[in-house]
Amino acid sequence: MPLSEHEQRLLDQIERELYAEDPKFASTVRGARLRRPARRRRIQGIALFIVGVALLVVGVMVKALWVADFPLMSVVGFLAMFFGVVVAIMSGRHPGGAEATKGPAKPKSSFTQRMEERFRQRFEE
Structure with a gap:
């Protein structure tokens, strides 16, 4: 099912902010292949x-x-x-999986906090 125009704009905005916040992670995720x-x-x-x-x-x-x-x-x-x-x-496949390569958790950015808040608001309404 295709996304509506509003959903597509939100997705594009999220993608731009992700590239601005962490370009290395964004390029890794975008170029990731099995x-x-x-x-x-x-x-x-x-x-x-x-x-x-x-x-x-x-x-x-x-x-x-x-x-x-x-x-x-x-x-x-x-x-x-x-x-x-x-x-x-x-x-x-690697025996440790993705958990073995993860480093310490980063503090949440304002972008992440805003997205989580929007997500919570959708289900509270």
Whole structure:
């Protein structure tokens, strides 16, 4: 749903004030893109998934690999598939997340205080 003209003007005003207040943060946010997983880790995850599929199929087909009428190799193959997907998807994420890189909190600026006050007024009315 598109913004109304009034909402678009408010958004433009907020953006201008954000650039004026903290240009480094504003440029970081504007240029931020989702991090892509590292190519090597993604390839490793895909390879582990393929090995898992092979183990799953071989474990079901070859009865000699069953342990007490249980396809143990197939279970190992499924786990390899699962961890391969996890490695491929999670390879670009940092363990500490955004909280690990945050520094001490800054005191609120007048712009931030005004925006919070406007937000509170909307819900009180």
